[in-house]
Amino acid sequence: MSIQQSIRKISFFNNLNDEQIDLIASISSESTYSSNSILYYESDENNNLLFLVDGLIKIYKIDKFDNEIFLYHIYKNSMISELTSIKQNEIYCFSNAEIIEDSTILSINFDKFKEHFLSKNILTMELLEILLEKTHQLQCIVNRELVFDATAKVAFMLNQDVDMFNKLKRQEVSFMLHIQPETLSRVLKRLTRNGVILVENGDVIIINKDALISIFKGVGV
Template identity: 50%
Template sequence: MNKNISSKELISSLDFFSSLDKEQIELLSSISVIHNYSKEYVVYYEKKQNNSLLYLLKGLAKAYKIDKHNNEIFLYYIYENSLITEISNIKQGTLNSFANVALLKDSQILQIDYKKFKEEFLDKGFLCSEFINEIILNSQQLQSLINREFIFNSTAKVAMMLYDDLDIFNNLKRAEISLILHIQPETLSRVLNILKRDNIIDSKNGKIVVLDKEALISIYEE
């Protein structure tokens, strides 16, 4: 099977492009390339213009910024079967990156020529609703970031991560989680112990198990 057929099959299997017909899938495939990258590869850096629309087919990525002291500030995760590229305006001819994006696992990325994509799809009214949904998602991620950094206390931060990113939580070291949430390791341990005491979570074989999802939600939505 050649790369072009593989691209068509992959694109046609993605929900994001499900509204396209066969001819459009063929066209999209002709302006797309599939790349495989290793863990820790930096997909792009903040404040850089990008000419490619990037879609994460397999793997996991994170968006982050670097402060003036060269400290990493975690923003959010990017999961497979979703856009990596930040979309703020579907009328712009170029893509501007707000943050750095790096891979946390070996990953597969669909790279699309954005200029041609805009001319053949967005400017003709195709996939606009999908892109508007991405803009809304970015807005929601920003709201979550503001809550996490400026509104939530330590317990709410931990509860939100346990609810939204339990698998990632269980695959990270406690020190790494503390850095992501900007809390002290001893604070993280204290919060986990409280949640266990209240029968909201449990620990089995070194992994956190959520016993009461509704209780977690109530902690950070109250």
């Protein structure tokens, strides 16, 4: 697959013409990472804007007791980088990024990207939209970690990504949500009794999405 083909797999670049795609390719590189490798550590700096073409990435932090604090997953066709300024060329990493599945990453020279695109008001709205989505994601993390009780945490994750919930082991889900496995089991049983979900062969099936959303909707707002 050419780098142009990889760029076209990312919806952020959908409105670019062939010439612009070639220009992006000329200031970019593409790398592959195997699962369980580290893309970057907290406090690292780089000069490239990163996009996940294919694969899966886990974003997490380490607390003062060396405990891992799960934040969120990044899926294919997504921007990885967390920007705080478009004036500086250095992009500061606020968390750790671990490759969960074999991944392909597009790396774009941020300085040249600003010169050839942002300075000409090309892709500025698309970038703004991504940054707003990341801000909303941060708000959700604050709610999950500081406001939600165990039931709201589980309901929120099921609503956001039931496929990932089913893909992970229950112990991994408990670890991510910072609740005990026994607590997770009790919540799932309660949601089942209330007709919100159905568990078949270990997989959760949502049967009343409105009821599920009502569990966490409005909490922390």
